[in-house]
Amino acid sequence: MKQSPRVLGRPRHDENAKPKKDIVLETATRLFIKEGYKNISMADVAKACNVTKATIYYYYPTKGDLYTSALLAMMDQIKLSILQILEESISFKDRLEKLVEIHLSATVDIDMKNFMREATINLSEFQLKEVQASENNMYKTIEHAMQLEMELGTIRKGNATFFAHxxxxxxxxxxxxxxxxxxIFQSEATAAKEIIDFFWKSVEK
Structure with a gap:
């Protein structure tokens, strides 16, 4: 039986392997974190993934597309982590403290401010809107939690958006x-305790 021709540029796919697109994104994200947007080329990503540049461009037509996907993936992961912690059956103050500690530990090597600064400079208007929408969704997760705890009487009434930010x-x-x-803090645990103790004084009833 004659085999159907492979679509030009389409990478070979191993059904038992991790999707190549995921490998490319994970590898590129690590490189962007370590070196920054400007210092990483599509050729660098291809080399680190041990694939051709054509493979990278098949999945991500531009470096801006790849950087946007890296940011969106990171924010989705952060949002998922936030939701999981906020749904735990411990006090709201303890949930917030745990959230801070885990977030600081997980992002110790990630300069999110620099990521967003480079996004503002290098991404298209459409790509930037995608990133900003994802960032806002992260904020909304915290905002909704603040609003719920106000209604439950855990914290004082106020502006949930202000509290979240x-x-x-x-x-x-x-x-x-x-x-x-x-x-300035010796550990993420110390930072989390100090930050939440300070924040809690402003929202407690």
């Missing part, structure tokens, strides 16, 4: 370093 702004303090390049 204040919480996220405080969480970013966990990344702050002194003049010698050392973080």
């Amino acid at each position: 204040s919480f996220l702004a405080l969480m970013s303090v966990g990344y702050v370093k002194d003049r010698e390049g050392k973080r």
Whole structure:
């Protein structure tokens, strides 16, 4: 039986292997985290994946598409982690503290501010809107939790959007370093406790 011709440029697929598109995205994300957008080329990604540049371009027509997908994947993972923690059966304050600690630990090598700055500079208007929408969805997850806890009487009544953004702004303090390049908190656990103790004073009833 004659085999159907393979679509030009389409990578060979092993049914038992991890999808090549996923491997490309995961590899590119690691490279972007380590080196930044400008310092990584599609050829670098192809080399790290041990595939041809044609394979990379088959899945991601431009570096902007690849960078956008990397950002969206990271934000989706962060959102999923946030939801899982917020649904745990412990106090809201403990959930927030756990969320901060896990988030800081998981993103210790990721400079999200720099990721977003590079996105603003290098992505198209459409790609940037996709990233911003995903970022807003992360914020909405926290905002909805704040609103629910207000209704349950756990925290005082107020503006849930303000509470959520204040919480996220405080969480970013966990990344702050002194003049010698050392973080101001000795550990993520210490940072989480200090941040939530400070935040809780502003929202407790």
